[in-house]
Amino acid sequence: MTAVQSVLVVGGGAAGCATAILLAEAGVAVDLVEIKPDVATTGSGITLQGNALRALRDLGVLDGVLAHGYAFDVLGLRTPDGSVLAEIPDSRTGGDDLPATVGMPRPQLARLLLDRAVDVGTKVRLATTVTSVSPDGDVAFSDGSSGHYDLVVGADGVRSRVRELAGIPAAVDPVGMGIWRVFTSRPASIERTDLTYGGAAYIAGYCPTGADSIYAYLVEDAQDRTGLSPDEQLATLRDLAGQYGGPWVDIRERMTDAARINYTHFESHVVEAPWHRGRVVIAGDAAHSCPPTLAQGCAQALEDAVLLADELLGADDLETALAAYVDRRLPRARTVVDGSVQLARWLLTHEPPPQAGGTADVPGLMGRTAALLTQRP
């Protein structure tokens, strides 16, 4: 017996597709609605840590991820002029049989997950959303249709409409940083992520996302960049990138397509328990979000899906399953969000490291987080 026979998933991102895959594979009737006409059209690259890869293996898409992405096991630290400060073996948080990290283009990950959801029987409707959701599982859709489900999963991102319709309170806070991201061709010299803390930006970094591609990012004080035209965005980014040496010289030369640039602000939140109201539950960024300073948001969304499905498939009673889900997920998600925000704050306040009399123990924080994430949730 399972706690649910029919589920509606709202949102076709990582959390939504992963939940749909695991439930549909187990024989649950799953509908998924996604507000966008396609999930795989926009986006830069994404860094998938080992614990994300472990979940992607559970979902049956690891081969596709490894085929399309770029795996590496070492993290580099550089000074702004490009000199290598350190080469650190990255923690294999997914286990020794998985790479420490894989970079890949976001649209490709989105396509892999949605295709897998369809393959295992999920009925997907794109360009569709919910207009009402009741705690009893009654739903009205934007196309005029309606339905009843044993469970509605709000996997519709940080500004979740399902969360709002269910009356689950959330306070999404700005972190105070903005990030420029650009997707370009890969200089042959870039075979891993290198980070530079400091210089003209708080963080300058890049991640290979395939044989031919990388995404690069520069983190600054949050600013209103909406007034800039695409060409002005490109010029601003090139100016900032021009203040870094080493591989950045090559990356900057490849920054020629304004359409491949994205600017967004860092935000964070954690929804307090419970994460459900009646037959409505939230997962992924709808439940918690973090700045990408530990590159864990997608990984945490996938872990939500794995544990939500585990509880739903292992229990007879919905209330018990949903309570167990939040009990298992909330402490770990909170630790990751708090750690990600702490890293950002240390940078914002220029907090010195312990050896200089401060508290900014970045390696310590990263090490503790990696040790936690290495344990299966």
Ligand SMILES: Cc1cc2nc3c(=O)[nH]c(=O)nc-3n(C[C@H](O)[C@H](O)[C@H](O)COP(=O)(O)OP(=O)(O)OC[C@H]3O[C@@H](n4cnc5c(N)ncnc54)[C@H](O)[C@@H]3O)c2cc1C
């Ligand atoms: C700048 C930045 C960089 C990041 N880098 C990384 C990284 O390198 N590694 C990492 O692990 N994480 C990273 N993250 C975090 C990661 O992107 C998110 O945590 C992850 O995408 C969350 O997945 P999700 O499925 O919960 O939400 P989303 O990815 O937001 O997906 C939600 C889906 O729901 C759809 N939707 C929204 N509203 C509705 C509605 N009303 N009806 C139907 N559908 C709806 C959306 O269109 C979307 O497809 C980063 C985040 C930011 C902001």
